[in-house]
């Protein structure tokens with residue numbers, strides 16, 4: 511089976527992890543700060559806080575921004591459930607904004623319309639989580655402008671987008687957002703097995719994120735209510751969690767980060783090759799914003815079903831039967847049973863549902879060979895029966 515995504519691990523990665531294993535610190539040592547600094551300087555952000563997953567990063571990002579009971583968080587229905595669940599962890603309410611049919615990202619026009627209406631009804635969101643789906647950046651200038659006009663905070667869920675650029679700057683620079691979150695799950699662009707990062711340019715948010723990832727506990731005397739009782743002293747000044755990244759994970763991260771440029775370059779080569787070799791087929795290849803450089807975590811095609819004999823499901827099943835590990839990113843969140851119980855219904859976000867009825871994620875990963883890609887393409891031709 512050719513998977514839709516797969517990690518790339520070298521001897522240098524293995525050596526880096528083994529070196530940590532024989533060092534003094536398996537956690538809370540010098541390697542996590544090294545990884546944070548390396549990524550912060552790569553993307554051009556002031557602060558980077560490593561955590562044990564992007565899900566944890568989203569959770570503490572929302573808490574740091576003050577999201578709580580009675581507040582709303584809005585996001586796209588076409589994303590992994592974690593982008594929405596973070597609202598519920600904080601006791602806040604969730605709502606969605608439908609996607610743009612061309613970019614598959616949150617639609618800025620619909621966002622504006624919904625904000626105007628919410629403003630009238632006095633229920634504006636406190637936080638909007640925007641998702642750079644597949645690595646393709648959202649229209650950040652427009653979203654930032656709306657954020658200023660309607661006074662909401664912006665979290666970029668950039669789990670798909672590390673190494674990508676928007677308007678000449680790396681995703682993660684937080685130029686247009688309060689906090690950016692990356693994931694290092696093995697299917698993502700670089701990996702630490704499990705792991706995530708929250709980036710920000712705001713000193714106060716960085717301090718909150720740092721407390722929240724480790725029990726709300728500090729040894730920084732400037733944050734304490736009084737002078738330390740002694741050298742052993744720490745204070746709990748907030749309610750936090752244990753969301754820390756280990757030294758082993760960070761060592762893998764530092765090592766992987768050195769190859770990030772080449773990973774994204776290879777993904778672009780594969781995407782360009784797909785674009786060319788699929789151009790005669792009844793399907794839509796991913797549109798790219800001219801002023802952006804995608805991380806290309808995913809390569810999603812949309813079937814033009816009116817031109818096909820086979821159904822979406824038949825094409826998908828045929829690919830799987832032919833050993834192609836295709837996938838579907840994502841099932842619209844509002845149609846999940848847990849979300850339906852909150853009152854969301856099928857039909858609420860028609861563009862997201864249309865996308866779901868046509869989309870297939872083809873394999874794309876740094877070690878994918880041209881031969882493997884040819885195999886995917888001929889299997890797809892067979893599945894489409896053209």
Ligand SMILES: *Cc1c(COP(=O)(O)O)cnc(C)c1O
Pocket residue numbers: 562563564565566589590592593641667669670692693694695704705706
């Ligand atoms: C993978 C992913 C997450 C969750 O990442 P973890 O590191 O596995 O917690 C969140 N949002 C999106 C868009 C993702 O793709």
